[in-house]
Amino acid sequence: MKTVNLSFNYREYSSIEEMEPRDRELVEAAIDAQKGSYAPYSKFNVGAAVRLDDGTIVKGANQENSAYPSGLCAERTAMFAANAQNPGKAMTALAIVGGFDHTVSDTPCTPCGACRQVMAEYQNLGGRPLEVIMFGAAQTWKFDRVDDILPFIFDSFYEK
Numbered sequence: 001m002k003t004v005n006l007s008f009n010y011r012e013y014s015s016i017e018e019m020e021p022r023d024r025e026l027v028e029a030a031i032d033a034q035k036g037s038y039a040p041y042s043k044f045n046v047g048a049a050v051r052l053d054d055g056t057i058v059k060g061a062n063q064e065n066s067a068y069p070s071g072l073c074a075e076r077t078a079m080f081a082a083n084a085q086n087p088g089k090a091m092t093a094l095a096i097v098g099g100f101d102h103t104v105s106d107t108p109c110t111p112c113g114a115c116r117q118v119m120a121e122y123q124n125l126g127g128r129p130l131e132v133i134m135f136g137a138a139q140t141w142k143f144d145r146v147d148d149i150l151p152f153i154f155d156s157f158y159e160k
């Protein structure tokens with residue numbers, strides 16, 4: 001037996017001004033996407049924006065339902081729309097913002113496990129690292145690839 005250490009680096013920003021213009025643009029798209037959030041039950045509004053390798057940005061926002069499990073997170077709304085409209089086109093970056101009552105939280109908005117699994121699927125499909133930006137007004141985290149936020153990703157045993 002041996003103990004194995006897993007570590008990775010990620011970037012932390014304390015304001016949107018510190019971020020690269022491309023990342024800022026994607027965060028601004030996610031903030032804009034938050035306007036489309038329909039969250040009358042949780043009142044937690046999330047916006048997401050995904051960039052494709054041709055530069056196209058596709059937005060999504062969480063959509064809730066009175067039958068709770070029928071709703072969907074912002075990230076999956078964005079990624080599913082992106083791949084439905086641009087089948088197979090690689091996704092290169094995804095930005096997420098969230099907050100109660102259409103505000104933007106100070107702390108980073110971190111994606112749920114199911115959304116991370118969907119990110120892994122599209123990163124695999126695209127064959128390129130998918131960067132993940134978790135935005136907060138006072139603190140933002142940027143990760144270089146989905147593997148960093150979902151270590152030991154399930155990779156299907158099916159032939160690709």
Ligand code: THU
Nearest residue numbers: 042044046062073074110111112
């Ligand atoms: N939500 C997202 O849109 N993304 C996440 O990664 C976590 C949670 C939504 C789902 C629900 O509409 C609300 O936030 C509260 O959980």
